[in-house]
Amino acid sequence: MNDTFNHLLFVIDAQYDFCHQKGALYVQGAQADMERLAIFIEKNGSHLDHIIATLDTHHIHDIAHPDFWEDAQGNPPAPFTPISAAEVEAGKWKPRFEPEKTLRYLQDLEAQGEFPHFIWTRHCIVGTKGAALEDTFATALQKWAKEQRKNFQTVEKGLYPFSEHFGVFQAQIPDPEVPYTQTNFALLQTLAQYQTIWIAGQAKSHCVATSLKQILDFAPHLAERLVVLEDCMSDVAGLGHLGKPIYERAKKMGVRFAKATELVL
Incomplete structure (x- = not known):
């Protein structure tokens, strides 16, 4: 392989709403993660051949936002409310859009057995500050681009309103009629x-966990090339157990784990 293709930095959803303490869906610890990541880029920028940043991007009416749902009295669910297919069938929660499609999605998601359906705070709305890259990370990216005479790449996900799109390579439940939700082999x-x-x-x-899982599912030969910068990411509070099996599988497949603060490329 050509020496100019040694190192890729692949950054998942380092956006204002997740990474800034005033963001709509701040992940506890994420601001410090971005500071460490910015130092990593500054310290190792000349060795980074490319940087890709994914952008979680949603409409107001999204299946994981309160505005999509209502109870029997017409009230939306509070953020962090789980919604099951059984609750929809029983009339506890009603989707305001495409009820049959939405119920089928919940059933398919539950059969998949990875993530329960969860209502988040409305976040990363298309075109808003919340969807933009977090300032510390964005500044580091621009400085890297200027100094290395290279452009970074962004990849958007999440605009299809009828499915979660945790992993960048495929929606949680792909719609066969919507190419945007299907496997992004070009990115792989x-x-x-x-x-x-x-x-x-x-x-x-x-x-991060789902994007990693999708790489392992669709391109397992890449496992030994992957290095997880474990001090540049944080769990949603109380939900770390959801990603734990993915990281355990990754280790068994040869994925390495390192701390950005200890690395010099």
Whole structure:
């Protein structure tokens, strides 16, 4: 492989709403994670051949936002409310859009057995400050781009309102009629050009874990090239157990784990 394709930094959802203490869905510890990540970029920038940053991006009416749902009295669910297919069938919660499609989604999600359906605080709304890259990380990216005479790449996910899109490579439940939700093989091929793929971002328990799982599912030959920067990501409080099996599997497949503060490339 050409020496110019050694190191890729792959950053998941390092956005204002997740990483800033005033963000709509702040992940506890994420601001400090971004400070460590910025130092990593500053210290190792000349060795980073490419940087990809994913952008979680949603509409107001999204299946995981309160505005999508109502109870029997017409009230939306509070953030952090779980909603099950059985509760929808019983009339406890009613989707305001496409009820049959929504119920089928919940049933498919539960059969998948990875994440229960959860209502989040409305976050990363398309075109808003919350969807933008977090300031510390964004500044480090721009400085890197200027000094190295390279452009970083962004990849958007989450705009399809009828499915969670935790992992960047595929929606949680792909819609066969919506290519945007299906496997992003082109992005996987981009990753495959690099000998080492450094992974960071938010949240460790959800979008980082699922993106990692999707790499292992769709491109298992990349496992030994992956390095998780474990001090540049944090769990959604109380939900770290959801991602734990993915990281355990990753270790067994040869994925390495390191601390950005201890690395010099």
